[in-house]
């Protein structure tokens with residue numbers, strides 16, 4: 001926090017002085033300063049952050065499922081070790097994000113309850129099945145690639161704890177994306193069957209990856225406000241275009257094609273044009289009608305219930321440890 005006036009600590013006795021605080025908050029955002037947990041912030045800013053960070057955290061932990069599906073069937077020890085490390089990283093990302101959300105006054109328990117009750121979303125992408133081993137590569141290349149494109153700007157998000165969590169997450173996502181690319185390259189250069197498997201996976205994951213960036217700008221309910229608050233730095237369509245532009249040459253190097261006959265370089269725009277996205281499918285997935293929505297939530301609820309004893313044991317251990325520390329101090 002740089003300027004004292006811009007960063008007033010919020011307290012009950014200060015209610016009524018919101019206008020001054022609001023001006024200071026707006027000035028801090030305009031000056032590209034970070035807002036920190038103890039700073040005054042508009043209720044709607046806090047609610048928007050909780051919504052986005054919760055959705056992001058839930059995506060990380062639900063995102064473990066489609067990939068974990070292949071851990072036992074990885075084709076070599078090396079691939080298995082890499083995949084296990086990646087899936088563990090996703091759990092870690094979830095934890096950084098739940099912790100960052102806790103700084104806004106919401107507990108991890110509360111957010112998980114909302115996820116399990118279907119009251120908070122997670123990314124549409126994780127409602128698609130991983131049918132073959134090549135899907136692990138396609139997720140790494142496309143899904144992690146889309147995640148990085150979307151998340152690198154979040155390292156400059158106005159809310160400090162979220163921005164700082166994103167720095168480490170992006171470094172790890174970058175490794176994930178490269179392992180996916182390397183996996184697909186190995187398959188693409190392998191037998192004709194392996195090449196066909198890689199192509200099939202790319203065909204199935206391409207369009208859902210483009211949907212990860214959210215609805216088109218003119219239908220994005222939150223973008224304008226989130227960009228004013230510098231939570232988001234770019235619009236959904238801008239980031240989607242950036243992702244397409246990155247992927248086309250990479251697909252060529254992989255020796256694979258992208259399943260879009262309208263994909264072509266536009267000299268005037270200096271971008272690739274691409275075909276229409278099936279927003280009906282996106283809306284259906286968000287409504288819970290994607291191929292795996294039910295399976296993902298059922299598995300998540302079951303994992304939570306089965307993990308109850310771990311949480312109880314950890315709480316008992318912490319209480320015992322606190323007792324011992326207390327006794328030693330007394």
Ligand code: BYC
Nearest residue numbers: 056059060063122123124147211212213214220221222223
């Ligand atoms: N899926 O006004 P909009 C990862 C919702 S990567 C589901 O544009 P916003 C990972 C949106 O929440 C994935 N819902 O919203 C990678 C809103 O509904 P509510 C996670 C979506 O927030 C590899 C409504 O549609 N990444 O974790 O301004 C392995 C209107 O949208 C989606 C993040 O979460 C979607 N694709 O922009 C493992 C990144 N798109 O909330 C894990 C952080 C939109 O009003 N999040 N909706 O009910 C963001 O950057 C933004 O939240 C979004 C959406 C760009 C996704």
